[in-house]
Amino acid sequence: MSANEPAKTVDFIRRIIAEDLAAGKNGGKVTTRFPPEPNGYLHIGHAKSICLNFGIAQENASSICHLRFDDTNPEKENEEYIESIKKDVKWLGFDWKSNLFFASDYFDKLFELAKVLIQNGDAYVCSLSADEIREYRGTLTEPGKNSPDREQSPEVNLDLFLRMRDGEFADGSYTLRAKIDMTSPNINMRDPAIYRIRRATHHQTGDKWCIYPIYDFTHCISDALEAITHSLCTLEFEDHRPLYDWFLDRLQPQLKQHPQQIEFSRLALDYTVVSKRKLIKLVNDGFVAGWDDPRMPTISGLRRRGYTPESIRNFCSRIGITKTPNNVEIGFLEGCLREDLENKALRAMAILKPLKVVIDNYPVDKVEEITAPNHPQNQELGNRTIYMTREVYIDRDDFMEVAPNKKFKRLVTGKEVRLRNSYVIKCEEVIKDPNSGEIVELRCSYDENTLNANPEGRKVKGVIHWVSATQSIKAEIRLYDRLFVNANPEDGGDFLANINPSSLTTLKDCPIESSLVKANSGDTFQFERVGYFSKDPDSTEEQPIFNRAVTLRDSWAKISEPRREQRKR
């Protein structure tokens, strides 16, 4: 957080924790956990949770945040996801130290605790099929009815449960259920399943088990076993809290811990989907190139796009933690990136839509070395050498035969403009293709006394970027736009129907200044007057590739095209 940032008011969760600490609760300690299921890559919504949980640990002395994989559904999980999650949490700047856990570490313990529930008459083995269980559950407005197996003796239940574990029954034939209340207005309390039979090889436990515990049973116990003090989760688990507490209350003699679950609202972002199911769909159906496609709101996608950990952390800090359903503007995230990159991205020049300029009075073979600062305000970032030659490229958007209005201050026929870090040039003649009428070249002259100096007797307001035609390299530049055309991709019911067909524009053979050959994959630059660009890992020696992370703020665009579609909500 920058020095002039106003003091951030504490959110309600941090306030509760501060109060608990002050009251000496939990022995004056606070332990949190980030509990992802390894069934997909982490996204910006997870970043919010990571920043909260790890952030709280950082803010309190001797506090710690565990990384725990909630791996109770082997059919959807795998090792690739586990590795990506660890990588992303680290990249965001957080450290779980030695506290890496798996819910599957507790499978034996969980099994024993399930037996305790059975022995105490708090759980029973049910022979109803999935369809039957649904029927027996009732509806939102009608109570459910008891399973015929509900009053089975603990002895029978225990025998059945052991045989479930021993593989005597087919998948789906039995479940272990908590015996709570089939008439509860909270559907989660209507005898929820806590174990199901599923012959699936688990990425951590292999084929040791053919029964797997369900989230509600697993999560609260895992929290208790790890002595988590504050179990923070999103609002959709609010209805599960009574269940969370129910299990812990019943098993208090065994666990001797009762973490507190607190819920906060999940992050929603304009023009994006943040749901693993949908993200998987985008990846599997080829709408994007992969989990790390720069258009994806995944941590890996944002990283490849050019986002920095600092910008994401700052974003999470600014949106805060509340229970209000929030829908954050995508521009808010982009603003955080710009703010971070403004101070640290080295400057360079690149031409997206080249227009050749020949400076007739510039010596034919002269190659002039010019030292240009890497950052206009920060000399510590050093300098680089750029090369001035007789032929250069400028951007087509920076020239018009006739100025459209008095505010236009780029190059116009017969007028002057400064080439950034170089000379003032004047457009003398416009060369067009005789057939198409397309402008193919500009013939200009330059004022040799204007390098690092203002021209005599006149003011030249406009400054445009340029690249030498002979001393430059060529790059592929990928321009990204939002993945969806609607602020709410769900509009109309099918998010796939709202995919932006032009979310990616690939520009080939863009002239970029030669200093960029030294760039490493992942380095991010500000291409002056254009935006921030990050070198893509797919780059090769011959073909550097740059991804546009975000454009610069562009107040000229507002004047010249004030009613851009994108500005509408």
Place this chain on the structure above:
RNA sequence: UGGGCCGUCGCCAAGCGGUAAGGCCCCGGAUUUUGAUUCCGGUAUGCGGAGGUUCGAAUCCUCCCGGCCCAGCCA
């Protein structure tokens, strides 16, 4: 329509009975070899609505309206 939760500026968000913080966006203006950055200044007589309690209400009470979540052997 059962239950749970939420409604303060376009977007986030403080506020917790004493007379509406802040950030983003937006609008002016200054500086600028990036129409960037930076810097100044502006932007809710109003807190979903209606009543009520009180000297005083965004904050307390009542009713109403709107939104989100829950009927996986997913998490």
